[in-house]
Amino acid sequence: MVIALMISCCVPVVGFSQALQENVSAKENTEPVILNHRVKGSDVFIECLIPNFSFDDGNTTKEYHGYLDVYLDGENYQTVDRAAFVVRNLPEGKHSIRLDIMREDGGRYLSLKEMKVEIK
Numbered sequence: 001m002v003i004a005l006m007i008s009c010c011v012p013v014v015g016f017s018q019a020l021q022e023n024v025s026a027k028e029n030t031e032p033v034i035l036n037h038r039v040k041g042s043d044v045f046i047e048c049l050i051p052n053f054s055f056d057d058g059n060t061t062k063e064y065h066g067y068l069d070v071y072l073d074g075e076n077y078q079t080v081d082r083a084a085f086v087v088r089n090l091p092e093g094k095h096s097i098r099l100d101i102m103r104e105d106g107g108r109y110l111s112l113k114e115m116k117v118e119i120k
Helices: 002-009
Strands: 018-022 033-040 043-049 064-072 075-080 084-087 093-103 108-111 115-119
Touching: 033 093, 033 115, 043 093, 064 084, 075 084
Parallel strands: none
Antiparallel strands: 018 033, 033 043, 043 084, 064 075, 064 093, 093 108, 093 115
């Protein structure tokens, strides 16, 4: 199922060096949400694999639909509607990035652990 999700909605970014896995407690025996991120210069490339979730509300094969809210250093930074994206032009220093998996109506499915990154 994760492979199908990656093919249908992810643009894989080669060379991710860090991965974060979270258990989603919405259902028993649920596959984990997998987050990969990579810092390149002042940009952070992020890829997420979310089981049984689609960014396309017309996709009837997935139970959950919605988007991601991206928080940078505790502040809402951007909203994305795809599984792979880039947080661009971060200033030098340490930053935290958190993703919230959101429902189409604005409610939150899940908040993921913060990723810590450092721009040098």
